[in-house]
Amino acid sequence: MSLKNPVDRWGPVSQLLHWLIALLLLCLAVIGLSLDSLPKSPKYFWVYDLHKSTGLTVLALAVVRLGWRMYAGAPKWIPGLPTWQARLATVTHGLLYALIIAIPLSGWLFDSASGLRPLRWYGLVEMPKLIAPNAGIRELARSAHEWLFWVLALLVVIHAGAALYHHYFEGDATLRRMLPRRRQPLPAETPHDS
Numbered sequence: 001m002s003l004k005n006p007v008d009r010w011g012p013v014s015q016l017l018h019w020l021i022a023l024l025l026l027c028l029a030v031i032g033l034s035l036d037s038l039p040k041s042p043k044y045f046w047v048y049d050l051h052k053s054t055g056l057t058v059l060a061l062a063v064v065r066l067g068w069r070m071y072a073g074a075p076k077w078i079p080g081l082p083t084w085q086a087r088l089a090t091v092t093h094g095l096l097y098a099l100i101i102a103i104p105l106s107g108w109l110f111d112s113a114s115g116l117r118p119l120r121w122y123g124l125v126e127m128p129k130l131i132a133p134n135a136g137i138r139e140l141a142r143s144a145h146e147w148l149f150w151v152l153a154l155l156v157v158i159h160a161g162a163a164l165y166h167h168y169f170e171g172d173a174t175l176r177r178m179l180p181r182r183r184q185p186l187p188a189e190t191p192h193d194s
């Protein structure tokens, strides 16, 4: 069985990366938005570190995903999809890719420009600082991190809304083909009326 994307659905690697990144983004949003309400005390630095390490993980997964997308291609659009929807989906998907790379990079830039403690990925690997401490860039990176996140949140609502619309109102395979294939019942399990 090929792991690449067949013409009519997303393959297991693309599906795994899609849903894993989506889940991690949800965790990052929850942790990120609660950072402000935490007392600025070393006791809570682990929460920042967890957010930063998981954000860097998303950055790495996003790069792998982009590479896999280039190598494994994409399925054809579902039959009968209007051209305007295909164009809109292409633009949205491109922006989503750009954001899942730009958001962690802006966070990393913010961390670097702050000149704070060393950045260790889950306490294991020391990550380089991208630039020397710089108050101007720090503020710019902080605003970019926050604003890009809200653009991502808006796009994800539109993107997920479109997938759910196709599933429930159009009844087509858009969402199903991004989900694991359901097991076909064996002949002995097929209901019969005898």
Ligand code: HEM
Pocket: 025, 028, 029, 032, 033, 035, 036, 048, 051, 052, 053, 054, 055, 056, 058, 059, 100, 103, 104, 105, 107, 108, 109, 110, 111, 119, 142, 145, 146, 149
């Ligand atoms: C896709 C990955 C990421 C997402 C979705 C994300 C999301 C967020 C969100 C929603 C906030 C709260 C923004 C606010 O209301 O001010 C936040 C704050 C923060 N993030 Fe991230 N983040 C990501 C990656 C990173 C990375 C890789 C780092 C650092 C290496 C980082 C460092 C920070 C820091 C330090 C804050 C607190 C900012 C402040 O004190 O105002 N983030 N993040």
Ligand code: HEM
Pocket: 014, 018, 021, 022, 023, 025, 069, 074, 089, 093, 094, 096, 097, 100, 156, 159, 160, 161, 163, 164, 174, 175, 176, 177, 178
């Ligand atoms: C949370 C963050 C999410 C991000 C960053 C994201 C990103 C993406 C990207 C970039 C693609 C295009 C795949 C490619 O070209 O490689 C895609 C496809 C898809 N996404 Fe998401 N997605 C997210 C959440 C969701 C959610 C919550 C749903 C469903 C409720 C969903 C449903 C789909 C479906 C069905 C496709 C395939 C569309 C098609 O075959 O035409 N996504 N997603």
